[in-house]
Amino acid sequence: MDITLKNIISGVVDVLLENNSYKAEKYLSEKLVVRATRRIFGGKIVKGNIEVLLVVGKPNYAQRAFIKRSKKNKLMFPLKQIILTSVPVPKKKTKKHGK
Numbered sequence: 001m002d003i004t005l006k007n008i009i010s011g012v013v014d015v016l017l018e019n020n021s022y023k024a025e026k027y028l029s030e031k032l033v034v035r036a037t038r039r040i041f042g043g044k045i046v047k048g049n050i051e052v053l054l055v056v057g058k059p060n061y062a063q064r065a066f067i068k069r070s071k072k073n074k075l076m077f078p079l080k081q082i083i084l085t086s087v088p089v090p091k092k093k094t095k096k097h098g099k
Contacts, residue, residue: 005034005056008026008028008034009034009036009054009056011026011082012024012025012026012034012035012036012082013036013052013054015082015084016036016038016052016084017050017052019084020045021038021084021085021086021087022037022038022040022045022085022086022087022088023035023036023037023038023084023085024036024037024082024083024084024085025063025082025083025085026078026079026082026083027059027063027066027067027070027077027078027079027083028077028078029077029078030059030067030071030077031058031059032056032057032058033055033056033057033058033059033063034054034055034056035054035055035056035063036052036053036054036055037052037053037055038050038051038052038053039051039052039053040087040088043087043088043089044087045087066083
């Protein structure tokens, strides 16, 4: 089985669309991450056109924290599973008293 970056990217995007999730991440090494994110508006996934933002590169702050926890738990890189994130719950607006 030939594992190339093209196959990994298509796998991440396929998993993202199949599971109707917001974000899918695959950790190839401690310094390389593939992340696909769907566009949301108002806390919901936009219907109609499918827009996916693809990032291949260095991990961000939250991903570095995940890598650090994974190393502490003795997980080996590259991780075989793709990490999925559901749509974030929007914060409720509080009413201002006195106005």
